[in-house]
Amino acid sequence: MVFSSLLFLFTYLPIVLLIYYLSPLKWRNGVLLIFNLIFYGWGEPVYIVIMFASIAIDYTHGMLVEKCKKKGNDRGARMAVASSVIFNLALLFFFKYWDFLAGSLAALGLDFMPILGVSLPIGISFYTFQTMSYTIDVYRGDAQVQRNIVSFGTFVTLFPQLIAGPIIKYKDLGEQLDHRDHTAERFASGVEIFVVGLAKKVLLANNLGMLWDAYKALPTEELTVLGAWLGVVAFSLQLYFDFSGYSDMAIGLGRMLGFEFLKNFDYPYISRSITEFWRRWHISLGSWFREYVYIPMGGNRVSRSRLCFNLLVVWGLTGIWHGASWNFLLWGLYFGVLLMLEKLWLKKWIDRWPRVIQHIYTLFLVLVSWAIFAVEDFGQLGGYLAAMFGLAGGGLTDGAFGYYLGSYGPSLLAACVASTPLMASLWRRLPKRAEQVLLPVVLLAGLLLCTAYLVDATYNPFLYFRF
Template sequence: MLFSSLIFIFAFLPAVLAVYYLVPRSGKNTVLMLSSLIFYMWGGVSLSVILFASILFNYLFGLWINKCERGKKVPLVIGIIFNLLMLGTFKYGNFLIENINHLLNLAGINPVKDPGIILPLGISFFTFQSMSYLIDVYRKETPVQKNLFYLALYISFFPQLIAGPIVRYHDLAPQLLSRKESLSLFANGVERFIIGLVKKVIIANQFAIISHEAFSIPVDVLPQSLAWAGMISYSFQIYFDFAGYSDMAIGLGLMFGFHLPENFNFPYLATSIRKFWKSWHITLGQWLMDYLYIPLGGNRKSNFRTYFNLLIIFIVCGFWHGASWNFLLWGLVHGAFMSIERLWLEKNVLNRAGKIIPALYTFSIATFAWVLFETKDFEHTKGFYKVLFLGNDSMLGSNYLSAVFKQNFLLIAIPSVLGSFGFFRWLNIKLTAIMPEFASQPIVKGIKVAVMLIAIFTITLLLISNTYNPFIYFRF
């Protein structure tokens, strides 16, 4: 069930909210638990067994770690291996067999049968959350949860179950036990949810029209102009798609009285790849920092070891996103630029070049790297980059690009691009400085409500006409 679907917006969510606010305090978590299970099982009852198994086994591993006065590392290692095996089997099983079959074909041996493993939704996210819980219990950074119900609700909490933000147990646990709902918090949640819907349905899906066309056409007939337009469009598509989902997740949390962590902070304004990862998918970057980079030694050892650690975490980051060599290469690109920046580029060039040039540098690196996300394999990737820089003899030409760009595209694209680079945040700061009570004026509040209603109406029309597609990060 998608957040950006009619059944979720007009049936599931209103029903859950109604029951949640009608039942007494003691029953609210039960409503959330049942709602989360229904939400997840909507995508397939059989695959829900994986989620249930993850909950049960991580609960038992947590108790085991807590019980051991000595040798706590043994149950921790077993628990981590269990989670990685589960993730590896369902996310990387097909990829592994595919590569084994490639080697067998080279050796003239009959290939292994394709297992046809189906990827359970959200497995990358709830597996990382489960592992962070076990590690935090081992480090004594959080008390073990002895009540299976509360751990199950933490792992399966539907606002962030499918695509994050990745929430630490010690951040959510206190809110499971005690939280305060309020009308203002609920209103903020609704507003944030609608903003996320706008980013996804109205903005990201418009950019998707261009990017899908560019990446679907065979590279031997792909016009160079469309390749550039498609690559840049995909860069904005993936930002608004994922940031929109995160906004919706955070908004849903607020509606139920929860405060989920922010996941984006204008990443395309970042003046280095290092800073990009402090503002893009913030919760994943922090997870990799706390549970992989620092345990590996971080930057506390030799320079060689620091660069090695950076490459390791970005290899993991790449494979976390998907089971293909393209994702590995994408991770290596980011890791390589992080290392180059640390070595000399950031200190000697970027920090002395103002803000515009470093921001353009970061946006360019991120955008060229996104090609690896959307191309099918190395051959497609190589061909796409070749068209970008060398062009080809395609007869489609600029007229084809003009046909792809619909008249209303620029009306959405231009303000969206400005927004992604923080223009409206800057404008809001300036207006607030000039008129401190600007946002609290009744007419401004009325305009905001009207805009929200128009947005919901427009989104509904778009969803009825089926002009939407699943979130990109649902694939991960």
């Protein structure tokens, strides 16, 4: 079940909200846990077993960490944390990377690992990272152990962000599991954020995704320079509005249920360096890797050679986290090298450039990265990159480019404007009374437009579900 579906919008969500708010406060986590499991099991009921295993393992390991710490047994506490982390990583490796590694080894003539053909549980990359944060936070003293297994199960399975994030660290949500505010103002702001996210996804991401699919399907020898760039621009906007739209919907749903999730995107395409881009893009993932991997490795308080090593490890892991394919590893290392260059040499020069040059520099490198990210087949990827730089023989442009630009021009323009703070800035300048009158009208119009699109459309993918 996806948020941008008629089933979710007009059946599942109203039922959840009705029963949740009719339930006494002390029962609401239990009600949520049941609905979380229904939501996850809608498409893959067999994998609910994994949820129960994650809840049981991490809950008991959290209790064990606290018990060892109270006895002054730091070694035992660290072993409990390590055991929990190993379980979660083993779970992630088996379902996500086993067949990838087995296939890669088989291509080299090493066939000692059988290809199992196990399907990937939806959202496993997100919820395994969340559950790992629990025992680590308890060990560090950043969070209290959760003694109520129903409340802990609610954290692990929380449906608004279960499938595609944002990644929630336990220390940011632990207190809210036991004490959270349910106010009309918070609920109303949640509805507003949700509808904005739905519009991003349905009205912008879906339309631009069809343009990207058209260019991705072309043989590389038919790709022109302008066509290849138009395709990757469409993908970059599709990915941003797909994922940021989903994150907004998750944050909005959280508020409707009394939770406060941290922002996951902050207009990344207005960045003036790659360093700034990654402070604005997928903030929850960057924060997780920084706090649980990069800083424990020494962060940037190390020698230059060690800093380079730390960055390459973290960004190699960031890349492969996104998918079991070599292009994702290459994509991660690409950013690792760029960030390394900026930290050690380039940043002081970039800061001296005119702002427009800084934006062009950043967007150029980011667009190249999305080509690497989007095309998994290395042969096709090489051909696509060659086309972008005029090395594929397709020429500068063709009639198809003009047709697609004319057809998708309004959507591209709207998406480019919406990827900046311009509209939000103009909205904030409205008189308070005008904002109060216009807001419900705009939200209702947006919901009706999205509904009409969903009734008529068959193209409605969520890109990050496969991660």
